[in-house]
Structure formats: C-alpha cells, structure tokens
Amino acid sequence: LxxxxxxxxxxxxxxxxxxxxxxxxxxxxxxxxxxxxxxxxxxxxxxxxxxxxxxxxxxxxxxxxxxxxxxxxxxxxxxxxxxxxxxxxxxxxxxxxxxxxxxxxxxxxxxxxxxxxxxxxxxxxxxxxxxxxxxxxxxxxxxxxxxxxLSDQHATARGSEIDNSLSKVSAADLIPEEQVMLIGTRNGYLKRLPADAMSRQNRGTKGRSIIALDDDDVVTTFHSGNSHDYLLALTDQGQVHAVKAYDVPDTGLGNRGRHYRNIYEGLEGDVVAMLTVPDLDSEQASLVIFTAGGYVKRTALSAFSGAKRRGGVQGIRLNDDDLIVCARISSDPESEEIVMTASGSRAIRYPLDEARAIGRTSQGVRGIRLKDGESVLSAEIVHQDSLDTSHLMVVTRKGVGKATPLTDFRLQSRGGQGVTAHAPNKKSGEMVAAAVIGPGVDVVLFTDEGGANRVAGSAVPKNGRATAGSSIIRQGSVTNLLAVPATEDGSLPSNED
Known part of the structure; x- marks a missing residue:
C-alpha cells in the first residue's frame, strides 16, 4: 500500500x-x-x-x-x-x-x-x-x-493480511523502534537523537556540536533507550513525570530542542535526571534514585504508574541543600551492586539489597559518606555476572580519562567512604564525571560549549585506581559523559573533526 x-x-x-x-x-x-x-x-x-x-x-x-x-x-x-x-x-x-x-x-x-x-x-x-x-x-x-x-484458477495467495479492525492500530504502532539519545540542558531544553546520529571519533579530538546552547546554558541530563520506552524525568523538587520517548521531538544535530514544559504537562522546577523504562506497571523492577548528598532510595516501579498524568507524582523527599544526581532501574536486587563516585575522587561499591525498598515520599538511606564540600558525581547499578567485564570510567574537567576494572574496588558496606578512584594532577584537573562501561559500549563526553565526542569504550585507556589517565577530548570543559550502545561496524575514523 x-x-x-x-x-x-x-x-x-x-x-x-x-x-x-x-x-x-x-x-x-x-x-x-x-x-x-x-x-x-x-x-x-x-x-x-x-x-x-x-x-x-x-x-x-x-x-x-x-x-x-x-x-x-x-x-x-x-x-x-x-x-x-x-x-x-x-x-x-x-x-x-x-x-x-x-x-x-x-x-x-x-x-x-x-x-x-x-x-x-x-x-x-x-x-x-x-x-x-x-x-x-x-x-x-x-x-x-x-x-x-479466472481469479480462482489463476490468483496467487495474498502475501499480506487484510484486517478490518483498524481501531487496533494506534499511532504508536506506526512509530519505528530505535535506540535514541535524550539530552537536556540546565535552561530546560530537551532533544532526541538516534543513537547512531554521532559517528565514532578518535579520543583526543575536538568533538562535534550536537546541541545548540545559549551562553549561560550547559548539558545537565542525558540518557539512552528505546524510542517506545517511557522517558521518566525527575525534577529538582523530587517529582517524577513520564512520557513516551518518541514524544520528544527529534530536532537533529546542532539544534537546541524543545523546552521541557512543552513535553511534560504540569512540570514545575528543572529536570535533573532522566531514564527510560519499557513498562511503568512492573512489579519486579524498582526505581533507584541517587542524590548529591550521598543518599540512595529504592522504590517499586509500579508505585510510579501515575507519573503519566499531568503534574506527575512525588518520587523522593529532598533536604533543602540536596539534589538528585541520577536514577536507575533495578530488576534483581539480590544479584546487583551499586557503584557510586564522589567529587573527592573516591568510589564505593556495595550490595544493592542493603538499600531496602521504601515508599515514594521518603528520603532514602545513606549510600556513601561524604566529606565537607563533596558531592556524588554518578551512580550505577551493576549485575554481579558482569563485574569481571565492567570498568569504572572517570573523566576530568580537562578531558583526561581512564577506565579501571570494577573488581579493583573492593566490596564494602553501604554508607562507607569508599576508596580512591582517580589521582588528580595539574594536567588532568579534578574528576567531574564517571560511568560504568562494559563490552559493546561507546562513551559520549559532553562539554560546556555544547560539544560532544563519541569514543569506543574499548579505546578508553585502562589504568589502575590511583592514576590520572590520558586525554580523551581537548576542547571545552567536560561536564558529563554518557554510555551508549556501540556502533555496528565498530570502526574508528582517522580524520579529526
């Protein structure tokens, strides 16, 4: 047809x-x-x-x-x-x-x-x-x-099915499924891009512009997932909102995107974290929220089914001086572990089930003990079966980074201070972002100028905990990084952009 x-x-x-x-x-x-x-x-x-x-x-x-x-x-x-x-x-x-x-x-x-x-x-x-x-x-x-x-004698069998039940076909059925990246800024702009919109580059290159930023704007939130997943947005007020990922406009490379309030109805405050989930009514999965103050909160995902309605639902009670860093999905707490990194170049690894499941409106429990002036940079949930093949990648403001095997970080109890994850020096600067990477993963580094550099995870230097690493991006100050599925061909172009 x-x-x-x-x-x-x-x-x-x-x-x-x-x-x-x-x-x-x-x-x-x-x-x-x-x-x-x-x-x-x-x-x-x-x-x-x-x-x-x-x-x-x-x-x-x-x-x-x-x-x-x-x-x-x-x-x-x-x-x-x-x-x-x-x-x-x-x-x-x-x-x-x-x-x-x-x-x-x-x-x-x-x-x-x-x-x-x-x-x-x-x-x-x-x-x-x-x-x-x-x-x-x-x-x-x-x-x-x-x-x-004549039709009975010579007709061939129909290759497609004719169905009169057109009402069974919704607008969502006509939207193709694909891996996407969802990127948000401090000034409240959100955009969607196919995960393969950026080709890989060699580490140490300048990167390329994927989002247009005002002078006072920076990339603050990001996530990857399927276009038919629910995109959960957590605000600085602790509210949780949900829309389908395909409802976020695809504005192409270099454009600013749409404001959050044009996508989420009744949204108040700023979006500080995003994640995608296939189903909001799951009884087995949990939403795990991490805060800059070192708290972790685990709640059954089914408790957030109302996030699709106008205004969303409350997801966490925050202290006045605390804010949400990120959120993750847990499906098997007894076989999963949490890896949290702090601005003091430290990281902690502990069993997920030590953070017991609690209600939506509670504060959570302490995941890592911070020193004065420190804050949580990132947190990730890792299944025990993938520990041997996973690395903790850290990157500094000056674009220096490395990947350290997770097994180099001993398993501790929740609420400890953690161990050294990076040794800063004058060349590298302080650690500003971290992510857990594994086989078949690329990493995208974001800068305060709106640029980004996509590098194969296998190309990130592998070093021990007490080292600084090597240059990965050389223009602008790094603000964050994102782990995305690797490109199919896995090739690394030789030209610099």
Missing part, C-alpha cells in the same frame, strides 16, 4: 487514441467483456437455430415415417426425392437433404428418442440464449462469474 506506480494508459477509443484514467480503463474493459459475451451468445444462438432447424425436419419425417420412406424409394434420383419430401412434409431443401443423409441406423427406437431429446434440450437452450441477449443484467452476471472463475 506504500508503493506508488506511474501508469500511463494510451489506448484506442472509437478508433481514436485517447489517454484514459483508471475509471475509464475499467469502463472500457467492462464494455469489451459485455461485447464479447453478446457476440459469443449470438454465435451460439445461430449454431443452435441451425441445428434446431434440422431436428425439426427429422421430427416431421419421423411423424410420417412410412410415407417418407415410400417417397424416397419411389424417387428416381436424389433431386426428385428432395423435391418430393419438401412437398410431403412442408420443409425446405436443407431439411430435406438432411433427411436424405440420415442413416438407417438412426431409425431405431432408441435413436428416434435421442433425436426427440436433443430437440427438447436445444429448444430450451435457444430460449436461454435469447434471454441473455435480451437482458443486460444477465450479461453482467455472466461477466462477474467468469472473472471470479
């Missing part, structure tokens, strides 16, 4: 070339088929009348069989016999000749009955053929039956 075919029909109409539209094509085809039926019926009628005329001569002879035989035997030749039969039976020369050509074996009782039966059948056929010629509706019916018969 999505394929358009150009069809230029030039045909003879009354011996004149004419360009026909689709309706004219069908009208001419119908007229042609009716003409074929009429001419075929007239031909059959003419042949039937000819045969019926002969049979009527036979019947006239059979009714006076003895006289007919005597007349033929008393004639000197065929010409005399034909003339005598015409006078005797009141028939014409054609009928008389047919009688003369009749074999004697046809004069048996059975053969005589066959002649009478054929005459009766042919009389009925003539009446039917005349009725067809006299009634256009019968001609149309014959044309329809013949077309249906």
């Amino acid at each position: 999505e394929v358009s075919v150009s069809y230029n029909v030039m045909a003879l109409d009354g011996q004149r070339p004419m360009q026909l539209g689709i309706r004219d094509v069908f009208e001419h085809f119908r007229a042609h088929r009716i003409e074929v039926i009429q001419r075929r019926t007239q031909y059959d009628l003419d042949r039937a009348l000819e045969r019926l005329h002969i049979l009527e001569g036979y019947l006239a002879a059979l009714d006076r069989l003895d006289e007919t035989i005597a007349t033929i035997r008393g004639s000197k030749d065929t010409e005399e016999a034909r003339g005598a039969l015409e006078q005797l039976l009141s028939i014409d020369a054609t009928q008389a000749q047919a009688i003369l050509d009749l074999k004697l074996q046809r004069l048996t009782g059975m053969q005589i009955q066959d002649i009478r039966d054929e005459h009766g059948d042919l009389t009925a056929k003539v009446e039917d053929l005349r009725d067809i010629l006299a009634r256009p509706e019968r001609q149309t019916s014959i044309m329809r039956d013949e077309l249906l018969n």
Whole structure:
C-alpha cells in the first residue's frame, strides 16, 4: 500500500487514441467483456437455430415415417426425392437433404428418442440464449462469474493480511523502534537523537556540536533507550513525570530542542535526571534514585504508574541543600551492586539489597559518606555476572580519562567512604564525571560549549585506581559523559573533526 506506480494508459477509443484514467480503463474493459459475451451468445444462438432447424425436419419425417420412406424409394434420383419430401412434409431443401443423409441406423427406437431429446434440450437452450441477449443484467452476471472463475484458477495467495479492525492500530504502532539519545540542558531544553546520529571519533579530538546552547546554558541530563520506552524525568523538587520517548521531538544535530514544559504537562522546577523504562506497571523492577548528598532510595516501579498524568507524582523527599544526581532501574536486587563516585575522587561499591525498598515520599538511606564540600558525581547499578567485564570510567574537567576494572574496588558496606578512584594532577584537573562501561559500549563526553565526542569504550585507556589517565577530548570543559550502545561496524575514523 506504500508503493506508488506511474501508469500511463494510451489506448484506442472509437478508433481514436485517447489517454484514459483508471475509471475509464475499467469502463472500457467492462464494455469489451459485455461485447464479447453478446457476440459469443449470438454465435451460439445461430449454431443452435441451425441445428434446431434440422431436428425439426427429422421430427416431421419421423411423424410420417412410412410415407417418407415410400417417397424416397419411389424417387428416381436424389433431386426428385428432395423435391418430393419438401412437398410431403412442408420443409425446405436443407431439411430435406438432411433427411436424405440420415442413416438407417438412426431409425431405431432408441435413436428416434435421442433425436426427440436433443430437440427438447436445444429448444430450451435457444430460449436461454435469447434471454441473455435480451437482458443486460444477465450479461453482467455472466461477466462477474467468469472473472471470479479466472481469479480462482489463476490468483496467487495474498502475501499480506487484510484486517478490518483498524481501531487496533494506534499511532504508536506506526512509530519505528530505535535506540535514541535524550539530552537536556540546565535552561530546560530537551532533544532526541538516534543513537547512531554521532559517528565514532578518535579520543583526543575536538568533538562535534550536537546541541545548540545559549551562553549561560550547559548539558545537565542525558540518557539512552528505546524510542517506545517511557522517558521518566525527575525534577529538582523530587517529582517524577513520564512520557513516551518518541514524544520528544527529534530536532537533529546542532539544534537546541524543545523546552521541557512543552513535553511534560504540569512540570514545575528543572529536570535533573532522566531514564527510560519499557513498562511503568512492573512489579519486579524498582526505581533507584541517587542524590548529591550521598543518599540512595529504592522504590517499586509500579508505585510510579501515575507519573503519566499531568503534574506527575512525588518520587523522593529532598533536604533543602540536596539534589538528585541520577536514577536507575533495578530488576534483581539480590544479584546487583551499586557503584557510586564522589567529587573527592573516591568510589564505593556495595550490595544493592542493603538499600531496602521504601515508599515514594521518603528520603532514602545513606549510600556513601561524604566529606565537607563533596558531592556524588554518578551512580550505577551493576549485575554481579558482569563485574569481571565492567570498568569504572572517570573523566576530568580537562578531558583526561581512564577506565579501571570494577573488581579493583573492593566490596564494602553501604554508607562507607569508599576508596580512591582517580589521582588528580595539574594536567588532568579534578574528576567531574564517571560511568560504568562494559563490552559493546561507546562513551559520549559532553562539554560546556555544547560539544560532544563519541569514543569506543574499548579505546578508553585502562589504568589502575590511583592514576590520572590520558586525554580523551581537548576542547571545552567536560561536564558529563554518557554510555551508549556501540556502533555496528565498530570502526574508528582517522580524520579529526
């Protein structure tokens, strides 16, 4: 149904070339088929009348069989016999000749009955053929039956299903599923991009502009997921709002995007964290919220089903000096661990089930103990099965970064101070962002100038905890980083952008 075919029909109409539209094509085809039926019926009628005329001569002879035989035997030749039969039976020369050509074996009782039966059948056929010629509706019916018969004989099976239940198809069903990146700014602008909108670059390059920023604006929130997932937005007031990810406009590279309030109804405050979930009614999954003050709060995801309505629902009670850093989804608390990083170049790893599930409006429990002036930079949930293949990537404001195996961070109890994750120096500067990366992952680094650099996770330098790392991006101050699915080809272009 999505394929358009150009069809230029030039045909003879009354011996004149004419360009026909689709309706004219069908009208001419119908007229042609009716003409074929009429001419075929007239031909059959003419042949039937000819045969019926002969049979009527036979019947006239059979009714006076003895006289007919005597007349033929008393004639000197065929010409005399034909003339005598015409006078005797009141028939014409054609009928008389047919009688003369009749074999004697046809004069048996059975053969005589066959002649009478054929005459009766042919009389009925003539009446039917005349009725067809006299009634256009019968001609149309014959044309329809013949077309249906052709369809039954030669049609191929339909390759697609025709369903009259159009109400089952929603607007969401017509939107393709794809991996997307969702990027937000401090001034409240949000945009969606396909995850493959950015090609990989070598580490140490300048990056490229993916979002237009005002002079006083920076990228503050980001996430990746499926276009049909729910996009949860957490505000600085602790409210949780939800829309479908495809409801966020795709404005392309370099544009500013749309303001949050044009996407989320009844939103108040600033969006500080986002994440995507396939289903808001899940009973097994939990929403885990992390704050800058070191708190962690785990709540059943089903408690946030009302986030789709105007104004959203409350997700956490925040202290006056605290704010949300990020949020994650947990599906198996007994087999998952939390990795939190703090601005003091420290990180802590502890079991997720130590953060017990609580209600929506509570504050949460302490995840990491901070020193004065410190705050949480990032937090991630890691399944125990992927610990051996996962790394904690840290990056500094000057674009220096590294990846350290998670197993280098010993498992601790919740609420501890953690261990060293980075050794800052004058070249690197202080640590400003972190993320857990694994196989098949790329990382995107964001700068305060609106630029971004996408690098293969495998290309990030692997170093121990007490090291600084190597340059990854060299223009602008790094503000955050995002882990996204790797590109399919995994290639690294050699040119610098």
